[in-house]
Amino acid sequence: MEETINYIESTDKINFESTFNIYKYCSALIVEDEQKAQKLLVNILGNKSKFEPHLDFVLADLIEGVGFYPYIKKEDFKITSTDALIRNAYHQSDNLDKVLHEDQKYLLSLINSDKNVIVSAPTSFGKSLLIEEIVATSKFENIIVIQPTLALLDETRRKLMKYDDRYKLIVRTSQEPSIEKGNLFLLTAERVNEFKNLPRIDLIIIDEFYKLSTKRDDERADSLNNAFNYVLKTFNPKFYLLGPNIDSISEGFTEKYNAIFYKTKSSLVDTKSIDIYSEHKDYFDKPIKFKEYKENILFDLLISLQNEQSIIYCSSPARVRYLSSQFLKYLIEKNYPKTNDNLDIIEWIKINISAEWSLLDLLSLEIGIHDGALQKHITTTIIDYFNTQKIKYLFCTSTIIEGVNTSAKNIIYFDSTKGRRTPIDFFDYSNIKGRAGRLMVHYIGKIYNFNEIPENNQVVIDIPFFEQNPISDEVLINLEDVEVKDSNKEQLNRINELPPNERDLIKQNGVQVFGQKNIIDTIRTELKSKYHLISWSNYPTKQQLEYILGLAWNNLLKPNETVRPMTLNKLVTVTQIYGYNQNIWNLVNSTFSYFKGLKEFESVSDNEIMDEAIRDSFQVLKHWLExxxxxxxxxxxxIQEFVCNESGLKPGNYTYFSNLIENDFIRENLVILSEYGIPTSAIRKLENIISAKTPQEEVMKIIKSERLFDNKIFIEYERNKLKNN
Known part of the structure; x- marks a missing residue:
């Protein structure tokens, strides 16, 4: 088969006889090894112009033979036989203008059965399409969709907005569920746990369900476990879990929950691995000594791929900024012309951030960045530019694996770690690789390996609330005593020693169990002497902020949680600057002044220091302040309310200040617009147009129906964001 594929790639034109022989071989492969036949067919389709068109009717039969029905429609093959017409009609979606491939159709039949479904399939399988298919049936009244990032949730919201006549779309915990129609909850796990009045849930969908596993070192796994377990126990709904490249899950889970684990290797895209590492091993294995050498190999490769789109995997936000800026310098030295000066975000950045921000230069040379630290609307815009081919290169972190649905013709596996030290394992590598090629766009993708491919180990996803090996205190506290396995009884006894009223409070808060207990005991001990630091409302003083954030820092961080380069003193300072000035730019300017005074920045230009100040401030805003x-x-x-009440003292109230920070000081009924990726600059202008009494669900409808986006107060970028949401 590989010889046949190599022949196809190396030949400019394939005559009638050779076309027939290749198709004949493919037909035999379908019987012998369907997976190989699928790979060969994808490569034939990727090079279809080379083949004899008079034999397209044979190719159509072969495509149908492996169940790739979407490609029959995509290539506009003519089908004449009654049997084939019936089979194609059977694979037509009942609710969407889409054709399902055979595995999607089978998976949908499982979802429509009495079984719960857990699916492992490659990125190019089209798992997410079935979410819309399910919603379109209107079979379930109340549905929860849990996804790991707000960017993914917003992408899902945009796809499902067309069903708002049947479902109220709920993206915030402040929204009230509808009683007139169904409800579609698009939430992170944390928001599910915070929702106070969920109606009866009929279906829960968890995207990227591997994040349930605590063995994958995800600090948010506890929240996802608690959300899933709570919904299962409270409502007994159907569930659909989807994720990529998973071999199995906790033993016994499918039996207990009447579920089927379905793993498919069917892929409608072929990914070719290209080994860059072996040729340059002696240099690449010494990354400090030969740093520039490896970078130049990358940049030369990107130039050779300039007519295609490429995603470059980097280990951290700092690496994204560094490598993209080095590539920018490389292009400038090569005298590449700026071609992208008319992007609508450019004017917005010059007005609202800085005309000197390096992102402007990057975009002008068709370079984008995606690292989880940028403001949501900027990230969404960059992905939109990439998907519409307005930019060619995307330097990104692991956020690209789980944070957004995009793919490229080429993936460059450049760094070998996540963050500074965690090695990329085969599961991560497979997910990065899965972004090469795109269903119904690219038949063939390529991954260029600048590192050794990690060892292929079986990926078994543990579900801690069920398997309990291991199980954190934060998940264990939410289980009934009878659900706890014997091996965890001692751990449970420790939790049960907490007084019932304290245990209920700690469980409700959902974070470090014994860290919270330490805070309860500390506040009890210091209540009288430090009551003035505890009982504040509205805005805290610096001393009050130091005290409260000190309690949190010392007790609520997870044992192995990475905080670098944040420190407690810096966190207090940035929170106070942001909280009192109600503007990220005061924080940027303050950070710029601080960096400028450091010895390490003595020989760095002001523009580069400002760039670093913007990067640092956005990272702080995203991870810490929001x-x-x-x-x-x-x-x-x-906790302070609990302790003050038991002592007969008036408690403080931090809610006002907390909400202001989390919501970027936006008026309550307009906060929902930030969920939709509308820039704060546009929302602030809307405060003068839309009444504070307007219900948040009506805000976007008013913007559209009254065409508020046409108001001259909005610049083009803001207008487009409002119009296209």
């Missing part, structure tokens, strides 16, 4: 700090404030707020 996520960690509000959560910590909420947890400690509930």
């Amino acid at each position: 996520y960690k700090v509000p959560k910590w404030l909420s947890v400690i707020n509930s």
